[in-house]
Amino acid sequence: MRPTVLVAGVGNVFLGDDGFGVEVARRLSEVDIPEWARVVDYGIRGMHLAYDLAGGGYELTILVDATSRGEPPGTVYVIELDTAAGADVAPILDAHGMQPDVVLRLVATLGEDPGRVLLVGCEPDRLDQHMGLSPAVERAVPAAISTVLDLLAEHGRGAREETPCASAFPGK
Numbered sequence: 490m491r492p493t494v495l496v497a498g499v500g501n502v503f504l505g506d507d508g509f510g511v512e513v514a515r516r517l518s519e520v521d522i523p524e525w526a527r528v529v530d531y532g533i534r535g536m537h538l539a540y541d542l543a544g545g546g547y548e549l550t551i552l553v554d555a556t557s558r559g560e561p562p563g564t565v566y567v568i569e570l571d572t573a574a575g576a577d578v579a580p581i582l583d584a585h586g587m588q589p590d591v592v593l594r595l596v597a598t599l600g601e602d603p604g605r606v607l608l609v610g611c612e613p614d615r616l617d618q619h620m621g622l623s624p625a626v627e628r629a630v631p632a633a634i635s636t637v638l639d640l641l642a643e644h645g646r647g648a649r650e651e652t653p654c655a656s657a658f659p660g661k
Contacts, residue, residue, distance in 0.1 A: 492527035493548045494644055496637055497538055499531050499589075500554055506562075506613035506626045510553040513609075513633045520634070526641055539592045543601035549644050550606045551637055552589055555613040555626070562614030563625035565632045567640070570606040572597070609636050 498514025500507040514530040522528065531538045542550060558566065572593050589608060596603045611633060614623035622630070 490524050491546075492525055493546075494523075494526040494641060495541065495545060495547045495550045496522075496526060496528040496553065496641075497531050497550060498529070498553045499533075499535075499538065501533050502620060503618060505615040505617055505619050505621065506555045506611070506623050507616050508620070509555040509611045509613065509622060509626055509630070509633070512622060512630055513553045513637070516630060516634055517637060520638070522638070523641060523645055525645075535588070535592050536595070539595040539599070542592070542596045542603040543599045547604050549640075550603060551609060551640055552606065553609045553633060553637065554589065554611075555616070556608065556610035558610070558612060560612040561625075562612050562623060563629040564612040565629050565636060566610050566612075567636060568608045568610060570608055572603050572606050607640060609633050609640070 496514065496517060498510040498512070498517070500510040502508035502511050511530050511532055514528055517528045518530075529538075529541070552570075556568075558564075560566070570589060570593065589606075593603060593606065611626055611629045614625050
């Protein structure tokens with residue numbers, strides 16, 4: 490079965506809490522997930538993610554990343570990203586950049602539709618040069634994993650509800 494959902498952990502492990510998405514992806518790789526979902530640690534490989542989104546035909550992509558929104562460190566939230574915003578603007582290409590808006594603009598520039606994109610974000614505490622998550626962000630990792638698993642379950646329920654049963658076909 491071809492995966493219809495991509496869970497993409499993104500971030501730079503050398504910049505403290507920016508490695509949040511990478512750590513969530515690592516831990517999700519140890520959890521049973523549906524066969525129609527794929528978990529990938531993209532790290533800082535934005536071009537790789539853009540090409541996977543352009544050619545993957547995913548219905549849903551869940552990006553996991555540290556994202557500042559002014560909340561207390563360790564706050565986990567879900568944001569639906571506008572995949573059409575800025576599609577006509579040429580992206581600034583950086584093979585090691587991981588800004589979701591740039592990645593999504595590149596997908597649009599390639600003439601592809603990334604499908605629905607959700608961001609499971611975590612408010613960082615420290616983004617300076619060091620390895621390892623801050624205590625607040627480390628404590629948020631299980632909540633992010635739970636959130637991703639809930640989103641996968643919700644997507645799975647929606648897919649089953651849209652599948653017509655045999656009685657829905659007249660004459661069969």
